[in-house]
Amino acid sequence: MNATGSNGLDCCSDGEMTQANLPDPEQLALRIQRGERAAVASGLNLLDNKLADARSRSARLLAALSGERWLNDGHLIGVTGPPGAGKSSLVCAMIREWRLSGRTVGVLAVDPSSRPELGGGALLGDRIRIKNSSHDEGLFIRSLANRNQLGGVASEVWPMSGLMLACFDIVVIETVGVGQTEIDIAEIADTVCYVAQPASGDAIQYLKSGIIEIPDVFAVNKSDLGAPARKTAAEIARSAPRQDRREDWDYPVCLVSASMNTGIKQLQDHIDRHRGFLVNAGLLGKQRTRHHKAWVMRLLKEEFGTFGLDLAGGLAAIGERLSENRSGQFAEYERMRQHILSRFKSDNSSSNITIKEHHHEQAVI
Amino acid sequence: MVAGQKKRDQPWLMRTYSGHSSAKASNTLYRTNLAKGQTGLSVAFDLPTQTGYDADNVLARGEVGKVGVPISHIEDMDQLFDQIPLDQMNTAMTINATAPWLLALYIGLAQRRGIDPKKLSGTTQNDIIKEYLSRGTYIYPPGPSMRLIADTINYTITHVPKWNPTNICSYHLQEAGATPVQELAYALCTAMAVLDRVKATGVITPDQFPQVVERISFFVNAGIRFVEECCKLRAFGEMWDEMTLNRYQVADPKLRRFRYGVQVNSLGLTEPQPENNVQRIVLEMLAVVLSKGARARAIQLPAWNEAMGLPRPWDQQWALRIQQVMAFETDLLEYADILDGSPVIAAKVSELIEGARTEIANVEAQGGIVAAIESGYIKRELVGSHMNRLRAIESGDLKIIGVNCFQETAESPLTLGSDGSIMKTNPAAEREQIERLQAHRKSRNDAEVRAALQGLADAAKSDENIMPSSIRCAMAGVTTGEWGDSLRAVFGEFRPPTGIDISIDSREVLGKKDQVTELRTRVANTGTALGRPLKLLVGKPGLDGHSNGAEQVAVKARDVGFEVVYDGIRLTPQQIAQAAQEEGVHMVGLSILSGSHMELVEAVLQEMRTRDLATVPVIAGGIIPQEDAEKLLSQGVHAIYTPKDFSLNTIMADMVDVIRECNGLERLGLLQ
The missing domain is CATH 3.40.50.300 (P-loop containing nucleotide triphosphate hydrolases)
Known part of the structure; x- marks a missing residue:
């Protein structure tokens, strides 16, 4: 299906109706870090949500929560x-x-x-x-x-x-x-x-x-x-x-x-x-970094499959990228997602949609 | 007309299970009933009294005076039996976890009135096992609970010898779905557990033990399959005779007699065409009176409108008149056992006995009934049996007239009353009871109360019998909540397994296969549309322990693809709203059968609003009268399901639609 197909009245209309309620990830991250229970619940719901928009927001939420503190x-x-x-x-x-x-x-x-x-x-x-x-x-x-x-x-x-x-x-x-x-x-x-x-x-x-x-x-x-x-x-x-x-x-x-x-x-x-x-032993941060990396790869693979990983440069390149930015793996994750998404869209669509804000990422990866 | 001159057997004790609002209102009702020819009393207590809370406890909110009478202290007991001579009355009390306490209040009251407790006769239900499995008014863990039962037996056998200290209940097992074989097996296993426990205390001498066995009575259910039910009762008698002879060496056959009381089945009573319940009740009663050798000692009949709400005095009178017609107009009591010698009956009895023996051996091999409760085995068996029953109703294999067949009906004049044809409890009852309680607390001698409670705690911590210190508490003006809390502090509290973790049934019997397949698709697609699998919280707010409905909804929802959170009974509205938030559910389903739905549902809605969960739909199920249902819907509840909604598939489809509607998706409508 091409990008314009999502405006049709078929199965996708279900999804669109519900996206209005999705929270702003950066705001949510702040509230979560303050320990607000409602925000924690809402963040968990977001991370569980498989709608396209929710996945993007999830990645942004994780990116906003990242930092040295998260490793230690x-x-x-x-x-x-x-x-x-x-x-x-x-x-x-x-x-x-x-x-x-x-x-x-x-x-x-x-x-x-x-x-x-x-x-x-x-x-x-x-x-x-x-x-x-x-x-x-x-x-x-x-x-x-x-x-x-x-x-x-x-x-x-x-x-x-x-x-x-x-x-x-x-x-x-x-x-x-x-x-x-x-x-x-x-x-x-x-x-x-x-x-x-x-x-x-x-x-x-x-x-x-x-x-x-x-x-x-x-x-x-x-x-x-x-x-x-x-x-x-x-x-x-x-x-x-x-x-x-x-x-x-x-x-x-x-x-x-x-x-x-x-x-x-x-x-x-x-x-x-x-x-x-x-x-x-200096292992806690290292172990968490390794875990984060493994899960980012697993999430990418789950969402986009091996083909998607290849679009992002393949496993080895992704791993390297992640290792270079150990406290910002989720910012990387979100950039890679957007990159893969844009590649999918450009590969699948003759209308050659470009998403402006993701231009710079192509240079990164 | 010669019938009057014939020698007739004595009829059974005729009772009506009743009590509501306040001690005073219930006393008036009792005296009216006795004047109409009722020959014993059957006291229904409210849920706070049954679960050891004072009327002003947060958990008691909305429950005071609803399903029975609130008894908070000895003055309430005094008012309940005002102008009723205790030494001439036979009083049955449906009381379990707090049975030693209510018995202590009754004995204390007798002593205060100068009546020798040896003259008291009656029954405390006092069977905790079926509370864990079905009725839900347990408090303490099995160990201490069994000890309390043993204490009441050991005490009454010498001090209140005419009392039946425990009434082993198979009744509630049937309500929870038990087959006749399961009823026989689990009730007899319970009796064994009680007798073994009493024996182990070493208080009773071997020559006294047959008297203990003789005091054990049973409380049995009778369903609409009345031939089989009659056989079940003959089987009970034979098995009890054999067990008391072989296991407990009771030589005197009179002491081995299976003595039982009956309330006929409530599970099969219907909300649609409720007048049909009258013939159901009559037929069910036949099962327990027909066979002289297996005849009930005491009978209480439900009213025709029980599935709609609380019965009114007139409804209760009708139930009593059924018994009187059976006893005094028919020729039933003129004959010896009319079923003796029937090869058909004998074969059915043997079949039931054989099945029950196998299941008893099975439970014994697991370490007895207490172990099989702690492991969840028995609860799972019952949930499974109940599910089979509901599936049979859904598929039409089990016919229920007016429900899944012959639904067409003319308008019934019986249900047209402006009162909705049910009893309404006094809405001020809770407030009045709390005022009375608080005044009582001020009027008593605090030093005496403290000393009595200390004595109670000391007894609980030691091997000392709990009854003497409880009677002292009663006389000192201790309250039900204080008694309950003192023992909670020593024994702790307990939550038995919910039993809903039965394996999913993949065979075609899972409802109608096409409907279930269709439901699974709807649940999955709606989850996909919303981004994550549909998640449901099934909650039971308040003190009501009748969890069978909630369990069936939870199991069914799981079977059609919901992710289901169910935490068992007795949750506060705050706990439910908090769980809804933490779990991120798409829907909250509440089940309430105690009549306190208005207060509790409103409280849950309020708690959800304060947590910003106003968009999560709430649905409710239970015995909810039409008028209340309309009010709840206008307050924001999205759907109400009552006993007339027998098809779980239909309920599930509607639940999915409610979720869809609340999330801007179109409804999918009825299942094909």
């Missing part, structure tokens, strides 16, 4: 583990402690979607299990369906967690671990915490699967069960220390009980300690 502040924690391990209860117990110590918390709770041919719907949350019943302005929970994307976490999780990091001290991503999820989470979070369920066999499968290479901290929940919990902890501890990764990190295994509220503080201390380790 806050703590992005991934909590994963098998179904029934008690992740929600554990996250709830940790939130209680964090809030008591005055830290603000944002949570992204990710749940599976049904298969697309079965409607793709999802039951989200148990947010009430995470949340204490009283009203708390320092806690924000967004649940999200994984939408079957590549078997791992939805590609929305990364920008959403980034947005939350701009206004909360702690951001937790809670997902059910199914192999690919852990790999994806490790590409988002500063610290990955695996929650194991005693005596379920899951831990053993996990050890065998090789994904045990990924988590930084292990929590064996339901320690009130006694011997089975200690056995599982011992099994993980035997397999956890690895030679090939950051040698100075000790991969702690904690015994916790969310229901009895024991071991929570120690687990949090280990999680804090891991962030300290990353900072001291």
